Amino acid sequence: MWNRRLAPWTAVGLLLFLLLAGCSQEMRDDARIKPMEASLLFPDGQSARPLPANVVPRDGYDLSDPLYTGLENGQPIATMPVPLTAELLQQGQRQYIIYCSPCHGLDGYGDGMIVQRGFPSPPSYHSDRLRRAPDGHYFDVISNGFGLMFEYGSRVPPADRWAIIAYIRALQLSQNAAADQLAPQDLEQLHGSE
Template identity: 35%
Template sequence: MRLAAAFIAVFLLAACDTGTEQRDAVASTRAIQRPYLPVPPGSIARGTAARQAALAAPGPEVTQELMARGEERFRAFCSPCHGVSGRGDGTVVARGFPPPPSYHEERLRVLAPEQIVQVITHGKGRMFPYADRVLPEERWAIAHYVKALQARGSGAAPEAIRP
């Protein structure tokens, strides 16, 4: 019995790897602290021009695919607060969250799609920015879908909103 226990102990110890055999080839794990260097004035982050170009008016051409994508993204990101019809009656409102304004109010009906894109990008009031969650192309799709919702709510055909 002792022999078996000794054999198991030797086997387990032999299986252990201390990691010292290749320690010279491993880099130090200590953090290197460098002094703070401020960003030079006039510096522009990579991708800024492309991001601004994607958000510039008039945006992509309004197509059936764009509208379908806008409806999908609207249902995912906007309908919890604004409701499926855009009247501010989403599921979070039923749970006590203050209702957002209806897209069918006159002050919101006059907004251009590029203004809606700016609200999606930067947020407004209680609405936080969605720039880190929704791609610029999808923001345009949502904006055009919102304009279609507004047109349907007033009785006009959604095609009447083309830029």
């Protein structure tokens, strides 16, 4: 006789049996190649495939190249090793606003929103010392942090770090340009506002 109370348990038991039976087909029995094992599939006879050209390892930049450290022989490089373009500045502006302006402020005076709420104030980019500091110093500070400032190397990739530095230079110039560096229309505007 079919026992009504036992029926659900029989169903559960059957399900468990099927599940466990399924587990016996383990992945370790599948045909596959061990790391570094030879393979007939590729002409070079190796199963390990070489990296495609121009691949940059996510966390393994060539640290002997100033492009990824800002340093040469341990010293900060004077000027950035990437060409300055309008696109680079725009990219730098976007990244600066996201990553730096909360503390350094939109114009770089060190009075960003977090600082207004009590975070220690960073130095102004418009001090003589930071105006004169080499580009490589900025790169190093972004990559590794500086004093109270945490590192942004894990969040901002090298190309964006140079873009940010280009934008900081533009900010510095915006607050400290000699009149003869200005375009005629800017000079006109300047005189017009006097």
